[in-house]
Amino acid sequence: MRQKLARVLGGVAIGALVISGTAACKADSGSEGSSGNSAACDLKIGFFGPLTGDAAGLGIHMRNGTKLAIDQYNKDNADCKVNLSEYDSQGDPAKAPALAQQAVGDAKVVGMIGPAFSGESEVADPIFEEAGLPIITPSATRPSLSTKGWKIFHRGVGNDTSQGPAAGRYIKNVLKSDKVYVVDDQSAYGAGLVDEVKKVLGTVAGEDKVQVKQTNFSAVVTKIVGSGANVLFFGGYYTEAGLLLKQLKGAGWKGTMVAGDGVNDANFVKVAGQQVAEGTVLTCPCAPATAAKGTFVTDYKAAFENAEPGTYADVSYDITKIFLEGIKSGKASRADLLAFVKSYNKAGGATGVTYKFEPTGELDPAQVLVWAFKVNAGQVVPDIEIPKA
Numbered sequence: 001m002r003q004k005l006a007r008v009l010g011g012v013a014i015g016a017l018v019i020s021g022t023a024a025c026k027a028d029s030g031s032e033g034s035s036g037n038s039a040a041c042d043l044k045i046g047f048f049g050p051l052t053g054d055a056a057g058l059g060i061h062m063r064n065g066t067k068l069a070i071d072q073y074n075k076d077n078a079d080c081k082v083n084l085s086e087y088d089s090q091g092d093p094a095k096a097p098a099l100a101q102q103a104v105g106d107a108k109v110v111g112m113i114g115p116a117f118s119g120e121s122e123v124a125d126p127i128f129e130e131a132g133l134p135i136i137t138p139s140a141t142r143p144s145l146s147t148k149g150w151k152i153f154h155r156g157v158g159n160d161t162s163q164g165p166a167a168g169r170y171i172k173n174v175l176k177s178d179k180v181y182v183v184d185d186q187s188a189y190g191a192g193l194v195d196e197v198k199k200v201l202g203t204v205a206g207e208d209k210v211q212v213k214q215t216n217f218s219a220v221v222t223k224i225v226g227s228g229a230n231v232l233f234f235g236g237y238y239t240e241a242g243l244l245l246k247q248l249k250g251a252g253w254k255g256t257m258v259a260g261d262g263v264n265d266a267n268f269v270k271v272a273g274q275q276v277a278e279g280t281v282l283t284c285p286c287a288p289a290t291a292a293k294g295t296f297v298t299d300y301k302a303a304f305e306n307a308e309p310g311t312y313a314d315v316s317y318d319i320t321k322i323f324l325e326g327i328k329s330g331k332a333s334r335a336d337l338l339a340f341v342k343s344y345n346k347a348g349g350a351t352g353v354t355y356k357f358e359p360t361g362e363l364d365p366a367q368v369l370v371w372a373f374k375v376n377a378g379q380v381v382p383d384i385e386i387p388k389a
Contacts, residue, residue: 041079041080041081042081042083042108043082043083043108043109043110043327043332044082044083044084044085044106044108044109044110045066045070045082045083045084045085045109045110045111045112045113045320045323045324046084046085046086046087046103046109046111046112046113046114047062047063047066047067047084047085047086047087047112047113047114047316048087048089048096048099048100048103048112048113048114048115048116048120048124048135049062049063049087049088049089049091049114049115049116049117049120049139050088050089050090050091050092050116050117051063051086051088051090052088052090053090053091053092054090054091054212054213054237054239055090055091055117055237055238055239055262056090057238057265057266057267057310058091058116058139058237058238058262058265058310058311058312059088059089059091059116060310061265061289061309061310061311061312061313061316062113062114062116062138062139062312062313062315062316063086063316064300064303064304064307064309064313064316065138065300065309065312065313065314065315065316065317065320065350066084066113066316066317066320067084067303068299068300068303068304068317069316069317069318069320069321069324070082070083070084070320070324071303072299073321073324073328077328082324082327083108085103085106085109087099087100087102087103087114089115089116089117089120089124091116091117091119091120091237092120093117093119093120093122093123093188095120096115096119096120096121096123096124097123097124097127099124100123100124100127100128101127103128103133104127104128104130104131104133109133110133110134110323110327110331110332110333110334110337111133111134111135111136111323111326111327111334111337111341112128112133112134112135112136113135113136113137113138113316113319113320113323114135114137114138114139114140115135115137115140116137116138116139116140116312117139117140117187117188117189117262118140118141118142118145118187118188118189118192119187119188119189120140121137121140121142121145121188122142122145122188125145125148125150125152125153126148126150128150128152129150129151129152129153131334132151132152132334132335132338133152133334134152134154134323134334134337134338134341135152135153135154136154136155136156136319136322136323136341137153137154137155137156138156138157138312138315138316138319139157139261139311139312139315140155140189141155141157141158141159141160141163141189141192141193141260141261141285142159142160142188142189142192143159143160143161143192143196144192145159145361146159146358146360146361146362147360150361151338152338153360153361154319154341154357154361155357155361155362155363156315156316156318156319156353156355156363157285157286157312157315157363157368158285158363158365158368158369158370159285159362160189160192160193160196160260161196162285162368162370163193163196163260163261163283163284163285163370164192164193164194164195164196164197164199164200164260165196165197165199165200165389166283166285166370166372166386166388167193167196167197167200167233167258167260167283167370167372167386168196168197168198168199168200168201169200169386169387169389170258170281170283170372170386171197171200171201171231171233171258172200172201174372174384175231175256175258175281177229177230177231177256179205179227179228179229179230179231180201180204180205180229180230180231180232180233181204181205181206181207181208181223181224181227181229181231181232181233182194182197182198182201182204182206182207182208182232182233182234182235183207183208183209183210183220183224183232183233183234183235183236183244184209184210184234184235184236185209185210185211185212185214185234185235185236185237185240186209186210186211186212187212187236187237189235189236189237189260189262190234190235190236190237190260190262191209191235192235193235193260193262194207194233194235197233197235201233205227205228205229206223206224206227206229208220208223208224210236210240210244212236212237212240213239213240214240214243215243217243217244217247217248218247220244221244221247221248221251221253222251224248224253225248225251225252225253229255230254230255230256231255231256231257231258232245232248232255232256232257232258233257233258233259234257234258234259234260234263235259235260235262236259236262236263237262237263238262238263238264238265238267238268238271239267239271241257241259241262241263241268241271241272242263242267242268242269242270242271242272242273242276242277243271243272245257245272245276245277245280246271246272246273246276249276256279256280256281257280257281258280258281258282258283259280259281259282259283260282260283260284261282261283261284261285261286261311261312263280263282264282264283264284264311264373264380265310265311265380266310266379266380268280268282268375268380269375269378269379269380274377274378277375277378278375278376278377278378279374279375279376280374280375281372281373281374281383282372282373282374282375282380283370283371283372283373283386284311284370284371284373285368285369285370286311286312286314286315286351286369286371287314287351287352287369287371287385288371288373288382289308289309289310289311289312289313289314289315289350290308290309290382291382292309292314292350292351293349293350293351293352294349294350296309296314296317296349296350297309300313300317314348314350314351315348315350315351315353317348317349317350318348318349318350318351318353318355319348319355321348321349322340322341322344322355323337323341325340326340326341341357342357344356344357353367354367355367369385370385370386371383371384371385371386372384372385372386
C-alpha cells in the first residue's frame with residue numbers, strides 16, 4: 001500500500017521525517033516476481049556534488065558509482081524501485097544551501113551520498129541535520145566535519161588527519177625532500193590538508209595562498225622558484241593545480257608537485273599537459289578504484305562507455321549500497337535509515353573496506369588507508385600504499 005508523502009514546509013524537514021511522512025510501499029511477498037523481502041518503494045537517494053564546472057571530473061565518477069549501484073538494485077527489484085536525485089553543486093559552497101533545502105524539501109529523499117567537497121559540506125550539512133536526512137560522504141575529508149555534533153554525518157573514507165600526514169611522510173621518506181613549498185587554494189579542504197602536511201614537515205621553504213578559479217599564478221611561481229624548493233605540496237583541486245604546475249614548469253622549475261585527492265583525477269593531466277604532469281604524486285585516502293574487487297570495474301566500464309572508474313567511484317558504489325540494503329529491509333523513513341547506517345558493519349563489495357562508523361560519523365580508523373598515485377605516461381597510476389606512522 002502506498003502512503004502519501006508529507007510535504008516539508010519552508011524547505012526545511014522536521015527532525016525525523018517520521019514514518020507517516022515517507023513514501024513507502026511494501027512488496028507483497030505473495031505477488032509474482034516478489035523476492036519475499038519487505039522493501040520501501042518509490043524512495044530516492046540523492047547525490048550531492050559537482051557534475052558541471054571545473055571540478056566535475058571528480059563528481060561525475062562518484063555519481064556514476066552511485067548510479068551503478070541504484071541501477072543494479074532496480075534491475076533486481078523492478079517492482080519496487082529506488083530513484084536517483086542529482087544535486088549539482090559545481091563544488092561551490094555558495095550553491096550548496098539552496099540545493100540542500102531542495103533535497104530536504106523532497107520527502108522521498110531518504111539518504112544522501114555527499115556532499116562531495118568539504119566547503120559545501122560545511123554549509124549543507126546543518127540543513128541535512130535539521131531535517132534528519134542521513135548522509136555518507138565519499139570524499140569530503142576536512143577533519144572538523146565530524147566535530148560538529150551532526151548525527152546525520154558519516155564519512156566513507158579517512159579524513160585529512162590520515163591523508164595529510166601520509167603525504168608528508170611520502171615527501172620526507174620517499175622523495176627525501178628537505179625543501180618543500182606549500183600552497184593552498186583557501187578552500188576548507190585545501191587549507192586544512194596543507195595544515196596537516198605542515199605538521200609532519202615542520203619548517204617549510206615557504207608558503208602561499210591562491211584562489212579557486214585563479215588562472216594567473218605568476219606571483220606565486222616567482223616565490224616558489226626563488227625559494228629553491230624541490231617539492232611543492234598543493235592543497236586544492238585539479239584545475240588550479242594543473243595551471244599552477246604548467247606555469248611553474250614554464251618558468252624552469254624542475255621539482256615535483258605533490259597534491260591530495262582533489263587533484264587525483266585524469267583531468268589534472270589534461271589541464272597541465274602530459275609532459276608537464278609527468279611524475280606528479282597524488283595522494284588519496286582510498287585504494288585504486290581501477291583495482292576494485294569483484295565485478296565492479298567490469299560493470300562500471302560496461303555502464304559508462306568503457307570509462308575507467310575514477311577516484312572514489314568505488315567508495316560511492318559501496319556506500320550507496322548501504323542505503324539500498326536498508327531500503328530493501330524496509331527502512332522507509334529518514335530516521336529508520338539513519339539508525340540502520342549507524343549500526344552498519346559489513347565489508348563493501350568494491351572496496352573491501354568494512355563500513356563501520358564511529359559515533360562521530362568517522363570511518364573505523366582500522367579501515368583507513370592512504371595511497372600515493374603517480375602520473376606516468378599521461379595516466380594516473382597507483383604507486384604505493386603509504387605506511388602508517
